[in-house]
Amino acid sequence: MIADNPWIDAIARTLLVVLLVIGVALILIWLERKVAGRIQMRLGPMVVGPYGLLQSVADAIKLLTKEDLRPAVADRWVFELAPFVAFVPSLLTLISLPFTAHLFVRNLELGLFYIVAVSGLSIVGLLMAGWGSANKYALLGAVRAAAQLISYEIPLVLAIVAVAMVAGTLNLVQIVEGQGRVPYIAWQPLGFCIFIIATLAELYRNPFDIPTAESEIVGGPFIEYSGIRWSMFFFAEYINVFMLSVLGSLVFLGGWNWPLGNEVGWPLQIVLIFAKTSAMLLMFMWFRVSLPRLRIDQLMSFCWQVLLPFSFLGIIINGLVLVYDWPDVLLGVFSGVAALIAGWAVYRGSRRAAPGQPWSLVSARGID
Amino acid sequence: MTIERELDTIDVNFNVGPQHPATHGVFRMVLTVDGELVVDLEPVIGYLHRGAEKLSENCDYRQAIGFQDRTEYLAQFNAELCYVIAVEKLMGLEVPERAEYIRVILTELNRIASHLMFMGAFSADLGVFGTLFMYAFRERERMQDLFEEISGDRMMYSYFRVGGLAWDVPQDFVERTRWVVKQARQGIADIDGLLTRNEVTMARTRGIGVMPADQAIDWGFSGPMLRATGVRHDLRRAEPYSIYDRLEFDIPVGTQGDVYDRYTVRLEEMRQSARIVEQCLDQMPKDGPVVAPGLKRVLRPPAGEVYMRTENPRGEYGIYLVSKGTDKPYRLKIRSPSFCHLAALRDMVVGHYVADAVIILGSVDIVLCEVDR
Numbered sequence: 001m002i003a004d005n006p007w008i009d010a011i012a013r014t015l016l017v018v019l020l021v022i023g024v025a026l027i028l029i030w031l032e033r034k035v036a037g038r039i040q041m042r043l044g045p046m047v048v049g050p051y052g053l054l055q056s057v058a059d060a061i062k063l064l065t066k067e068d069l070r071p072a073v074a075d076r077w078v079f080e081l082a083p084f085v086a087f088v089p090s091l092l093t094l095i096s097l098p099f100t101a102h103l104f105v106r107n108l109e110l111g112l113f114y115i116v117a118v119s120g121l122s123i124v125g126l127l128m129a130g131w132g133s134a135n136k137y138a139l140l141g142a143v144r145a146a147a148q149l150i151s152y153e154i155p156l157v158l159a160i161v162a163v164a165m166v167a168g169t170l171n172l173v174q175i176v177e178g179q180g181r182v183p184y185i186a187w188q189p190l191g192f193c194i195f196i197i198a199t200l201a202e203l204y205r206n207p208f209d210i211p212t213a214e215s216e217i218v219g220g221p222f223i224e225y226s227g228i229r230w231s232m233f234f235f236a237e238y239i240n241v242f243m244l245s246v247l248g249s250l251v252f253l254g255g256w257n258w259p260l261g262n263e264v265g266w267p268l269q270i271v272l273i274f275a276k277t278s279a280m281l282l283m284f285m286w287f288r289v290s291l292p293r294l295r296i297d298q299l300m301s302f303c304w305q306v307l308l309p310f311s312f313l314g315i316i317i318n319g320l321v322l323v324y325d326w327p328d329v330l331l332g333v334f335s336g337v338a339a340l341i342a343g344w345a346v347y348r349g350s351r352r353a354a355p356g357q358p359w360s361l362v363s364a365r366g367i368d
Numbered sequence: 369m370t371i372e373r374e375l376d377t378i379d380v381n382f383n384v385g386p387q388h389p390a391t392h393g394v395f396r397m398v399l400t401v402d403g404e405l406v407v408d409l410e411p412v413i414g415y416l417h418r419g420a421e422k423l424s425e426n427c428d429y430r431q432a433i434g435f436q437d438r439t440e441y442l443a444q445f446n447a448e449l450c451y452v453i454a455v456e457k458l459m460g461l462e463v464p465e466r467a468e469y470i471r472v473i474l475t476e477l478n479r480i481a482s483h484l485m486f487m488g489a490f491s492a493d494l495g496v497f498g499t500l501f502m503y504a505f506r507e508r509e510r511m512q513d514l515f516e517e518i519s520g521d522r523m524m525y526s527y528f529r530v531g532g533l534a535w536d537v538p539q540d541f542v543e544r545t546r547w548v549v550k551q552a553r554q555g556i557a558d559i560d561g562l563l564t565r566n567e568v569t570m571a572r573t574r575g576i577g578v579m580p581a582d583q584a585i586d587w588g589f590s591g592p593m594l595r596a597t598g599v600r601h602d603l604r605r606a607e608p609y610s611i612y613d614r615l616e617f618d619i620p621v622g623t624q625g626d627v628y629d630r631y632t633v634r635l636e637e638m639r640q641s642a643r644i645v646e647q648c649l650d651q652m653p654k655d656g657p658v659v660a661p662g663l664k665r666v667l668r669p670p671a672g673e674v675y676m677r678t679e680n681p682r683g684e685y686g687i688y689l690v691s692k693g694t695d696k697p698y699r700l701k702i703r704s705p706s707f708c709h710l711a712a713l714r715d716m717v718v719g720h721y722v723a724d725a726v727i728i729l730g731s732v733d734i735v736l737c738e739v740d741r
Contacts (some may be wrong), residue, residue, distance in 0.1 A: 218389060288497055
């Protein structure tokens, strides 16, 4: 408790978390540009501040002062409200996201469920943006986004459900406390792989940046936005990136607990969660700059034909092991084998993608 | 290709270009889409028409070289080579051996540079976030530095002349070029490693935009687009010009004629070009004139006509030249490969998705200046 009055306490905690997240988002934008630059043999931003550290601030000021344009034919209210509808859910998810054993706004009993449910809402904002812009690129992007995000919500949830089965709770703090000895990634490698892939799709980053596909629909739903409204979408995206990275490190990597245990002080806990979150973030950035983009039908068939069956398989494995009280190690073994099988299936599938082959990632083309 | 649909839906026109990241210039294609599915495509060209043919006819034979650079702005040396050989054929000129070797070295380097540009643009179409683009441009930049050192310009070289070259190459040309080629080989390996066996690339490009060999020939395909279909046709081998009959190189061909084959054929062609450059550097005479002796200041080829075609990075680049014995070409017609390839775009795209339309257009590797002339 920061203060005795629950209202003041809640407001103080909210302010703390929101400020933290806004700071993190600004740093993330800078970091992403630096990492992409390093991988692409560039320097990235170097001019504004030391090593371009203030570049995000300069960008934010520029975006705030830009003219807020609205196409003449746009659906006014839908167009202008869309950024808020996309932005608010990503802030709402932060309410139940714990950063250390004590740094959170509210530790909900159904925290995991709450985060997944609320983060799914932002798709409405994208759809509104796509529809309200009165632009075909935006509409196509919005429809792609809706299809993609709704599909990938399912494997994402199922991967998390598998962990919740092992943990026996949906409370994020308790999930982390259960990982003092072994992080759940060891028991759930399959779940972790599915979580990472579904997260990439949820965040529409490469190879799943289909809704915004720069070379096809030129930014998708955001094509008509400028200035502050555009930057709200952008901010929501980076908050989501941060949120899902934290969630991944809490649920699979042991959060602030593993390997130092639950009793260490909060500075060390912050260091631990920071390290794990950074690892996740850097992985997402690395994917982003090195992978091409899938096509929408391949994305969907990958979700329904590969990810979904294997997520169910993960749950079945968990169920068997937990119901019959087999040793925990079997969880990891079965799940690991299933992950390898899934990887092999994708490897073979992509190599047999020539037309006329019975099983391939391009099988759902609908035309011959 | 006809498409049967189960539901009664409205087709929407979806305009791509002239300003669009995927069009590689000012090309416009009007897609008629049924959801994500392309049911019709109309290519619209002409945004870059400058009358390069007519302009050349108002210049004398040497001035017209510059318009070749501007026509084929990614493979300038190749286009210049085609033009100067055409005029030399008309005049019956013999070119000094050293000039021939330097021409071929620069031409093949320019082929690598052009294909590198393709790799970068194609990867951007595929959705790689600029990484491969930077890889490709690192190598291309080295080549452009070399070209700049030789010709004095980064883009519009105007270095070849009828009967030879404008001036001799710098002293360290051989060492510099060897180094550039060595670096380029590493760069090609990097590109290969990043994109070729990538699962996403293969899923996206294999079986997409297929053009069978017989239809490709009917459409007038040439260059890598034709070779990707499995036809082993390369003008450097079929009708050797310059010194290509002395050089050893392989002609890579594809099997399916899809986007993936076009990519891999170009990737292998870069390696073969590097091989050609290395051979030329070994065989090249150390000294000697670089321009045919006894040339007049103003060229007046005897009356007649000639058609010269060379193997350019994009395919068969042809110059049809008619002379009436004056100091200006009476008629100069350019046969541009991209134009023929674009004509077949509808056949390749219809039935695919919007995302495929973009990579199929990317795989054609168009240069719009050359299409519109």
